[in-house]
Amino acid sequence: MPVTFKLKPKVSAVNCNAFPDIPDPLGHGQRAVDFIRSLKHPLSTLPGNAYPLDPWAEEIIRWIYGPRHPDGTRIVKQVVILVPRGNRKTTLTAAITMLHGKGPERRQGAQLVSVAVDKKQAKGVFKEVAGMIDGEFAYAPNLGNGAKAVDAKRGAKIRDYVSKIVFPGGIEYEALSSDAGTAQGRTPSLIIADEVHAWLKRDPRELWGAMKAGANKVANSLTVVTTTAGAGQENLAFDIIEYARKVAKGVITDPATLPVLFEAPRDADWRDEAIWHAVNPGLKHGYPDLEGLRQMAREAEHKPAERAIFQRYHLNMWQDHSSSPFVDMSVYDKGAEPFDLSDFDHKPAWLAVDLSSNGDLTCIVVAFRDGQDGYVVHPWFFCPEENLQRRADRDGVPYPLWADDGFIEPTPGNVVDFRRVEEVIRDLCERFEVREIAFDPHLARVMMSNLAEDGYPAIEMRQGWVTMAPAIKELDRAIVAGRFRHGGHPVLRWNFDNIAAKTDPAGNVTFDKGKSRDRIDGAVAAAMAVGRAAAGGGEEKSIFEDTAVPADLLVW
DSSP states (O other): OOEEEEOOOOOOOOOOSSSTTSOOTTSHHHHHHHHHHHOBOTTOOSGGGBOOOOHHHHHHHHHHHSOBOTTSOBSOOEEEEEOOTTSOHHHHHHHHHHHHHTSTTOOTTOEEEEEESSHHHHHHHHHHHHHTSOTTOOOOOOOSTTOOEEOTTTOOEEEGGGTEEEETTTEEEEEEETTOGGGSSOOOSEEEEEOGGGOOSSOHHHHHHHHHHHHTTSTTOEEEEEEOOOBOSSSHHHHHHHHHHHHHHTSSOOTTEEEEEEEOOTTSOTTOHHHHHHHOTTGGGTOSOHHHHHHHHHHHTTOHHHHHHHHHHHHOOOBOSOSSOSSOHHHHGGGOOOOOGGGGTTSEEEEEEEOOOTTSOEEEEEEEEETTTEEEEEEEEEEESTTHHHHHHHHTSOHHHHHHTTSSEEESSSSOOHHHHHHHHHHHHHHSEEEEEEEOSTTTHHHHHHHHHTTOOEEEOOOSHHHHHHHHHHHHHHHHTTOEEOTTOHHHHHHHHHEEEEEOTTOOEEEEESSTTOOOHHHHHHHHHHHHHHHTTTTTOOTTSSOOOOGGGOBO
């Protein structure tokens, strides 16, 4: 069955309402619900256009505003809501914004901010808030010449042309796009982060960090993240959702974070309507449209691309990054159990090197045999140190963070320093009993010659169909069989997740980049290393023996 996680803060006091298990010692949860019920929504079908606060949304509101510390301050400071499309999460966040702009949570001079992927999406959030300013006040579009639409009863000023609303008491709400430079340098008491999975135009971690840092300067601030499932794991949205999952499961103790996660497990039957109802809390109330979901499911039966879209946006099944993946990443992740690399010191090993030009990664991968039919691999990644943050922005991954954590080594300059790469190769040959060092000869002639002259077993392994297809086939077999251990190295995983597999008429598979910005260098090197380990290349000779085999004679 689908999994819906929700952390229940440990507070002893209990209130008396429709949700008696939700602590509300000061009645703030109840007053928040009462205020939202007093709102009117232009599209509501209820009498008088009353705001439709359905039970699942009411429960969230009560969990946010009910539980309190002994000093009366709110326990929850961050809410992570993962819910499929069509469940009116934008309407819910608009109501929360109204709570802080005109309702009982308002604070003199407060800054309220919502951030969406682009200007169009930001405008949608803004219109939801503007439409609830007053039941008798119809939202007015841009009146021209910077004119302001004013609610005479409440004094709220709606500035459509800049997506800003000024509430009484100097409270300002502004809707921003994730690529807006003005999103930084603020001290918001409320942040609505909408569809974080789509924040791609800027480095989202930089924006997220700046917004959170500003909110931390304000007492009792609140951040609400609402999103549908994304793709890949090397992104801000996955980091946020994964943290919320760990809080929900009790792996991390953080009462200040409220996880509300409606998602189906990867192995769930996506055609089962019971799954749809469990993951979409609004279905029982008529949204999203059930017949519309049924039609999409019928099309998805025969269109794999449509199936992935249905699973992601309507069941919140987090997707792999590539549209034509080499392997199911949930299967790949079974090899993520950590291991101690020192256990393989002085053991037979096979190295593979993928050298880069310009902005690509350079990678060395070592492969060890693990029993009769398994492999253990470990990578070393290199990238240019210059403009590291710009490269992170371009590729959408945290190069600086990976560098700080030792998963990637930046070398001085704007290209990878091959001298440093060669130095690491020599060190590895001293540490392990290296049988072969496989290179794609492109860009590698000088390094191969240097190593061969000193007796290291450098060989050519061209990255064409003839050489790579058998290596990739063996790699695939090992991963599917659960015989491929990689220790969960995040950069290597990102490379595997980027692979767009191509198959020829004979069934041979080769690796390709899904997009121009994707990097697959580590995956290519892993296939090369596993292929040579499987072939047992170089077992007759090693660098520790007196006679080395010339590199130009060892061509696979």
